[in-house]
Amino acid sequence: MLAFVCAASCLGPLPASAAFKTPRRPAAAEAAKPVDPLVAAAAERDALIGRVGELEAIQGVEHCARWLSGQAWDTQDPWIHIMSSRTWLKVQTSTATLDRAAFHAHEAVALADAPPVPRIAAGEVAQIHAEADSLLRSVAERRAEIRRVRADRRAAERQIRRGRRELIAGGAMMVVAALGGGLALGGATYKRRFDETIAPVLEAELPVDLAPLRALDIQGDQMLAAGAVLAAVGVAAGVPLLALGGRDVRLGRQQRGRLLLQLQPGLGTLSLIGRFGPR
Structure with missing residues (x-):
């Protein structure tokens, strides 16, 4: 009889504390989800746009244009090159500023067509081309205006x-x-x-x-x-x-x-x- 009781107690259900527990994933593993590079690039551009207004108001348009040129080189982002080209067009018009505006517009097109690291969606390539063409037309118009003004001055x-x-x-x-x-x-x-x-x-x-x-x-x-x-x-x-x-x-x-x-x-x-x- 005593042997039967011992056998029954051994075959009974385990307590809740001793039950099998499913291991939980650590918090670090949950945080390390893959980040979409296009979303990260867009967030970086948004933060940059917020700083552009402050920098332009504090240190002037030309300093802001130089700073944006550096950001465009560092990020290799077509939209930042477009922003830099627009900002250079805000600086007092001269041959040097127009050259820089045209350079950033051409660079934006090149990066949109063959990016080393994708930073824009495929649907944005046509938008980059349209923005760059508009900027290049503005540059051409201002070059013609400079030539006319110089001829009139002569x-x-x-x-x-x-x-x-x-x-x-x-x-x-x-x-x-x-x-x-x-x-x-x-x-x-x-x-x-x-x-x-x-x-x-x-x-x-x-x-x-x-x-x-x-x-x-x-x-x-x-x-x-x-x-x-x-x-x-x-x-x-x-x-x-x-x-x-x-x-x-x-x-x-x-x-x-x-x-x-x-x-x-x-x-x-x-x-x-x-x-x-x-x-």
């Missing part, structure tokens, strides 16, 4: 130089007119002296040789005629030259002042903000 400089030459020529002609006036005044003086000298002789009917006095009278007539011609020619040529030269210099400086432009991009637009007045 034309304004030529007009200023022409006006200065006209002023110099007009001044020289006015000097000629002044010399002609002096010569005419000298001739008039000779004739007055002749009249003052010959009047008493004629009144007294003295037997005096008047040939030297007649020569003085003829010389006075010649000087008077030559001086009058020179003065007339000098004034006729000098006054218009001075007027044209002054006008050309004034218009050239006004045009040059209008061409001191800053190309300022907006949302889908391009504004021209000018500083008026000569340098």
Whole structure:
């Protein structure tokens, strides 16, 4: 009987504490789930966009553009290259900034077509191409505007130089007119002296040789005629030259002042903000 009780107790169910327990997965294993690289890249871009606004407000657009260029190189992300290209277009327009904007647009297309590490979905490749084409069109338009402004500035400089030459020529002609006036005044003086000298002789009917006095009278007539011609020619040529030269210099400086432009991009637009007045 005692042996039967012992056997029954050995064959009975185990207590709950001794029951078989299913091993649980550690917390570290649950945390180490695979992360989608596209989702991680998108989260990285979102964080970058938040910092761009702060950096641009604190340190300026150009510093922000340089910082974005470094981020684009580090991440090899097409969208960050697009962001960098847009930011370079916000900087005051110059050949160097346009070169950098175009470079980042081309780099974005290259990374979208053959990425070393996928950071965008397949459906975003066409969007990258469209954004890059739009940026490259903006770059081409601004290059054309820079060429036009430079050509107009060269034309304004030529007009200023022409006006200065006209002023110099007009001044020289006015000097000629002044010399002609002096010569005419000298001739008039000779004739007055002749009249003052010959009047008493004629009144007294003295037997005096008047040939030297007649020569003085003829010389006075010649000087008077030559001086009058020179003065007339000098004034006729000098006054218009001075007027044209002054006008050309004034218009050239006004045009040059209008061409001191800053190309300022907006949302889908391009504004021209000018500083008026000569340098």
